[in-house]
Amino acid sequence: MLRRPLLVSGRPGTGKSSLAYRISRELRLGRVLRWHITSRTTLQRGLYEYDAIGRVQDTAALRAAVGDTASDGEASTTPPDVGDYIQLGPLGTALLPHREPRVLLIDELDKSDLDLANDLLSVFEEGSYTIPELRRARRRHPLVRVMTDDPDGEAEISTGIVNCRAFPVVVMTSNSEREFPAAFLRRCLLLHMPDPGESDLAAMMAAHFGADMAEQWGGPLIAQFLERSRGLGGLAIDQLLNAVHLATSRDGEGEDGDLRSLVEAVWHRLDGTAPGARQG
Structure with a gap:
């Protein structure tokens, strides 16, 4: 209801990550989308990945197979569908316009780069994001199907913009290895997992x-x-x-x-x- 992420802190092994799975199971919200954070993790990696090199290589292979001098030369040089080379990440999948909210686990956020926490807040406050590769092609391809973080999952994106319908249940875990900025903490709901008795x-x-x-x-x-x-x-x-x-x-x-x-x-x-x- 508040559209705020839950930041769960505590020692390793106290069940912080399990909380996301418990929420999903009790509320019947389906598969948990898990995003494991490292020091090299970027916001875009969580939203989506675009395999530009793979598309260029496949286009070159297609041209070589068909031949540039074929009678339907225009079709022979048409690159493959851009949606085949876009894979949404856990965050990008959670923000799709699902009927019911998805549960997103952002695990070990304290291992991230210093800017990632603030970048996440911007996305959470907007509840949307843009895929520039699809935005540029919106006139020729207003609707594009892309792959999601779910196994064999696909989603249709209109004009390169994703807007969530039901805001996801976001559970972020921290082992308290570093402190977060006050502005970030102010926008989160805080929960400390005590040591079990x-x-x-x-x-x-x-x-x-x-x-x-x-x-x-x-x-x-x-x-x-x-x-x-x-x-x-x-x-x-x-x-x-x-x-x-x-x-x-x-x-x-x-x-x-x-x-x-x-x-x-x-x-x-x-x-x-x-x-x-x-x-x-």
Whole structure:
């Protein structure tokens, strides 16, 4: 209703990305569009990509196959449809005029270039974007079908402009590796995912391995996990699940010391410090 993105922060492994899938599942909004961010990610990459080189190469191959001196020479030199070389990205697909809003997950936004956050706000506020390659060809091709980020998906774009109908549910995640500008934060809805407690971890274990396994292994491992997590500056939840998987796959064989050594192997630090290293 507010047409504002949700910025979810918290430590790795606290379920930030899973929130987008939970929203989509509960509201029945279909496949989640996921856009994973890196330091080289640009806004245009999220909106669309145009394979100009591929189109030029295919045009040259078509001319060579047909021959420039053919009787229908005009048709022989006509380049392939521009829409065959445009692929919408996750953001561009989310802003199509869908009847129901799509869920867009922008994962690890804090790894992006400094300008990407502000560029995103401009697109979100407008709820639209332009594809210049289609805009220039609008007189000859007012309606063009392009590929979308959905598997085998296609969409029809009129005069090179995309306007969303139902504003997407945008979930952006951040591991708090850097701060965002105040202007950006002011235009977002903020949610911090707290570290899960003992009951939360027990419920996760039951969901993954069943109630019986969680009851058998959950108590000791969860207590040990929480203690180690405080000492190592925070462990990820999947490290606990990995330990449970190792414990439950042993069918009761081996000694407790073997289990402890396995736990030590998967419960390593997440800050790059070598196991056993002392902190100065």
